[in-house]
Amino acid sequence: MAEEVTSRAATVLQTTVEASRSVRWYYEKVTAAKKNNKPVVWAFGLVPREIWHALDIPVVTLEHFPLLLAAKQLSGKYSQVAEERGFTRDICAYHSCFLGAALSDQLDAYTEKRFPSPDIIVASNFPCNQEVKTPQYLAEHYKCPFFYLDAPINPWGEEIKKHAVEYYETNLERLLVFLEKFGYRPDWAALQESVRLSQHLLRLWNKIVDYRKKAPTPMGAADGYICLYPLFQLPGTGIAVEIYERLLNEVRQRAESGLGVVDEERVRLIWAGLPPAYNLGLLNYPERYGAVVVQSELEWIGGAILDPEALNAKKPLESLARKTLLDFVNPTYSNRINLWKRLTREFKIDGIIAVNKRGCRNLPAGNRLIKDTVYQESRVPMIIFDLDGVDNREYDDAQVKANIDTFVESLLSKKGGRKQ
Amino acid sequence: MKSLETMRRYVREPQLLINGYRALGKKIIGYRCLYVPEEIIHAAGMVPYPLFGGPEPISLADSYLQPYICEFIRNVFDRALEGKLKFLDGLVLCNTCDAVRKMYDHWRTYIKTHLCYIINNPQETYSNHAYSYYYIELQNFRLEMENFSGQKITDENLARSISLYNETRSLLKKAYLLRKQDPAALSGAETLDMVMAAMIMPKEEANTLIRDVLKEAGNRVDRRQNSGPRILITGSIIDQPALIRLVEEMGGMVAADDLCTTSRYFWQEVKGDNPMDALCLYATQRCLCPCMHPAEKRLAHLQELIREFAVEGVIYFNIKYCDPFIFEGVMFKEVLEKTGIPVMVLEAGHDLSGIGQLKTRVQAFIEMLW
Ligand code: SF4
Numbered sequence: 072m073a074e075e076v077t078s079r080a081a082t083v084l085q086t087t088v089e090a091s092r093s094v095r096w097y098y099e100k101v102t103a104a105k106k107n108n109k110p111v112v113w114a115f116g117l118v119p120r121e122i123w124h125a126l127d128i129p130v131v132t133l134e135h136f137p138l139l140l141a142a143k144q145l146s147g148k149y150s151q152v153a154e155e156r157g158f159t160r161d162i163c164a165y166h167s168c169f170l171g172a173a174l175s176d177q178l179d180a181y182t183e184k185r186f187p188s189p190d191i192i193v194a195s196n197f198p199c200n201q202e203v204k205t206p207q208y209l210a211e212h213y214k215c216p217f218f219y220l221d222a223p224i225n226p227w228g229e230e231i232k233k234h235a236v237e238y239y240e241t242n243l244e245r246l247l248v249f250l251e252k253f254g255y256r257p258d259w260a261a262l263q264e265s266v267r268l269s270q271h272l273l274r275l276w277n278k279i280v281d282y283r284k285k286a287p288t289p290m291g292a293a294d295g296y297i298c299l300y301p302l303f304q305l306p307g308t309g310i311a312v313e314i315y316e317r318l319l320n321e322v323r324q325r326a327e328s329g330l331g332v333v334d335e336e337r338v339r340l341i342w343a344g345l346p347p348a349y350n351l352g353l354l355n356y357p358e359r360y361g362a363v364v365v366q367s368e369l370e371w372i373g374g375a376i377l378d379p380e381a382l383n384a385k386k387p388l389e390s391l392a393r394k395t396l397l398d399f400v401n402p403t404y405s406n407r408i409n410l411w412k413r414l415t416r417e418f419k420i421d422g423i424i425a426v427n428k429r430g431c432r433n434l435p436a437g438n439r440l441i442k443d444t445v446y447q448e449s450r451v452p453m454i455i456f457d458l459d460g461v462d463n464r465e466y467d468d469a470q471v472k473a474n475i476d477t478f479v480e481s482l483l484s485k486k487g488g489r490k491q
Numbered sequence: 492m493k494s495l496e497t498m499r500r501y502v503r504e505p506q507l508l509i510n511g512y513r514a515l516g517k518k519i520i521g522y523r524c525l526y527v528p529e530e531i532i533h534a535a536g537m538v539p540y541p542l543f544g545g546p547e548p549i550s551l552a553d554s555y556l557q558p559y560i561c562e563f564i565r566n567v568f569d570r571a572l573e574g575k576l577k578f579l580d581g582l583v584l585c586n587t588c589d590a591v592r593k594m595y596d597h598w599r600t601y602i603k604t605h606l607c608y609i610i611n612n613p614q615e616t617y618s619n620h621a622y623s624y625y626y627i628e629l630q631n632f633r634l635e636m637e638n639f640s641g642q643k644i645t646d647e648n649l650a651r652s653i654s655l656y657n658e659t660r661s662l663l664k665k666a667y668l669l670r671k672q673d674p675a676a677l678s679g680a681e682t683l684d685m686v687m688a689a690m691i692m693p694k695e696e697a698n699t700l701i702r703d704v705l706k707e708a709g710n711r712v713d714r715r716q717n718s719g720p721r722i723l724i725t726g727s728i729i730d731q732p733a734l735i736r737l738v739e740e741m742g743g744m745v746a747a748d749d750l751c752t753t754s755r756y757f758w759q760e761v762k763g764d765n766p767m768d769a770l771c772l773y774a775t776q777r778c779l780c781p782c783m784h785p786a787e788k789r790l791a792h793l794q795e796l797i798r799e800f801a802v803e804g805v806i807y808f809n810i811k812y813c814d815p816f817i818f819e820g821v822m823f824k825e826v827l828e829k830t831g832i833p834v835m836v837l838e839a840g841h842d843l844s845g846i847g848q849l850k851t852r853v854q855a856f857i858e859m860l861w
């Protein structure tokens with residue numbers, strides 16, 4: 072069973088502890104706001120986080136809350152509640168877990184403390200259909216004001232068409248108008264400042280990424296997963312910038328002293344798809360072979376592939392539109408595939424571990440495309456197997472580890488072969 | 492009925508139509524789904540051809556798309572990989588469900604027809620700026636179709652195509668409304684065959700045949716007595732009549748359906764003087780699928796059908812892994828049941844191979860409605 076095999080991520084950085092504290096800090100802030108009668112938003116889909124922070128709106132997001140529950144081994148329990156309410160086990164576990172917690176009559180103490188009820192629900196169809204369906208249901212259930220933020224898809228790659236950016240930008244403006252009804256007045260100076268901070272954060276992120284390309288890598292995917300919180304959930308805040316400044320210093324120092332994640336880095340891997348939030352130690356598992364998962368693809372979510380110089384604080388909504396629409400999790404895959412080509416090349420990757428999350432219709436469908444494209448370009452192999460990063464009920468530790476063992480052993484023997 | 496028999500034959504043997512299109516030297520453009528404006532393709536002198544699944548089990552597609560994604564789309568993609576859709580010159584998709592959107596990159600990479608295009612339509616249909624945005628998308632699409640066909644799309648041609656397609660819509664609706672009568676002159680399964688045939692046929696020929704259906708139906712003596720409970724079927728795509736037939740065999744009367752192979756295809760007409768404006772407006776006014784917003788509009792449409800067709804129970808059909816309908820099924824069931832309409836949610840694979848297992852549930856549902 073999942074409980075017996077789960078392990079926490081073994082991290083190497085001090086700053087990771089701070090990133091982890093920022094999670095607690097933010098959830099406490101949201102609960103305190105609720106106590107003070109500030110309207111709380113439940114947000115679904117990749118609505119630019121900078122808006123919440125600029126307007127000081129307390130928010131619980133679909134993309135993070137279920138991960139917290141999964142880390143506490145609670146995701147399966149809540150998904151089960153949703154299933155008892157008529158949702159099939161085939162939907163995305165982010166959604167079933169969130170739905171279950173939202174519909175449950177009996178929350179455990181941990182969840183209760185971090186899950187204030189919604190006063191407003193905002194949903195965007197980016198990146199998938201489910202992002203709108205759960206909130207529609209919950210808005211009806213809670214009799215809650217609902218805002219739908221329509222996002223175009225991006226089949227163009229890096230050059231997003233002007234009319235699509237403008238369309239999304241106008242939708243963001245309408246979101247601001249909607250939020251004003253609940254006392255959240257659009258504050259343009261604050262929005263500009265938020266975009267400026269977000270730009271600064273992205274610059275820091277890019278520098279950190281450059282150090283992580285070095286061999287041995289000074290920071291692996293286990294630290295990366297936890298440090299993602301400020302980058303993805305807190306962009307546009309001073310606290311995220313502070314954490315990332317310290318992260319950059321620490322990573323730089325480690326890189327300059329040649330400190331890696333393992334003593335002898337023999338194989339470099341990247342993780343595609345969602346790592347198991349209930350068993351993050353799996354990211355460290357290949358280290359017994361001297362194999363390091365140097366990054367997970369997820370670390371680029373939230374528009375982190377955008378060139379920071381493309382953000383312009385004087386045009387906050389246009390900037391946020393670009394950042395969102397460029398995201399690699401877009402329902403069409405050009406940017407995701409380009410990201411993979413780049414990562415494999417620049418990180419000098421030996422192999423890719425890709426997982427299919429059962430209820431997700433978005434990322435798994437791209438795995439075969441990535442596999443073929445990357446292999447064609449750089450002969451880097453990819454293993455694909457089933458693993459749901461949120462729902463701990465179906466996790467098969469022995470099978471997952473056997474897959475990783477076989478893959479890493481084949482990479483090692485290939486490398487050994489090359490040396491001879 | 493002779494006319495229906497002819498239409499049914501085209502559904503079973505679409506190659507007959509494809510050969511005909513080829514003989515005329517027409518380019519055939521496959522498309523999914525209803526938010527692709529067929530008239531623009533038609534006005535460029537090409538054939539818009541809706542893609543349906545086939546009866547064969549999925550084989551190759553499972554190593555390209557994860558098995559946990561809509562079986563209908565995997566089936567279509569499988570047919571493409573197997574070379575069964577080689578007659579297509581291109582593919583046009585639109586921004587609806589995740590499964591449809593996933594086909595875009597896969598098709599471009601692995602099937603490689605000369606054209607693979609996705610219309611980036613908005614998924615909300617009520618604001619002016621969604622309309623303006625969609626207008627640009629449609630203009631881009633029109634240009635793309637002109638380039639691909641090598642034929643200019645004049646406003647006159649486009650208006651002619653719209654009027655031809657409107658005629659099909661209005662005739663299909665007339666035939667659909669026959670099921671308001673008791674006894675009904677057409678069954679649900681027959682209506683499905685008729686609409687699917689009309690979707691893939693040249694519209695001129697389809698219109699003649701539907702007119703014949705209407706005439707023959709008027710004289711029909713073997714009418715189906717509406718002795719059973721009146722049922723509405725809605726949900727994921729149904730491109731073979733097994734479920735509808737099952738309900739009818741078990742004594743239910745499929746009085747109405749809201750499917751992308753039936754009424755969603757023809758319920759409204761494209762109206763307006765300027766053809767591009769008319770097409771834009773149509774997208775905002777037509778019956779919605781659950782990928783579009785607002786959901787309330789779709790619910791209101793279902794409730795109207797329930798009233799108009801005196802529906803006593805709703806069967807909500809989900810193809811496995813079809814998220815838009817899976818979620819909506821749970822949501823609408825709660826709402827409709829509060830208004831006294833019983834709803835049964837059924838889930839099955841696209842090939843409906845497990846239909847036998849659904850038999851008991853369908854039977855129990857119909858008995859409950861008596
Ligand atoms: S994991 Fe997949 S299905 Fe779930 S919310 Fe994310 S993109 Fe949507």
Ligand code: SF4
Nearest residue numbers: 561588590727728813
């Ligand atoms: S059946 Fe559902 S998932 Fe499949 S193509 Fe239709 S709407 Fe999309």
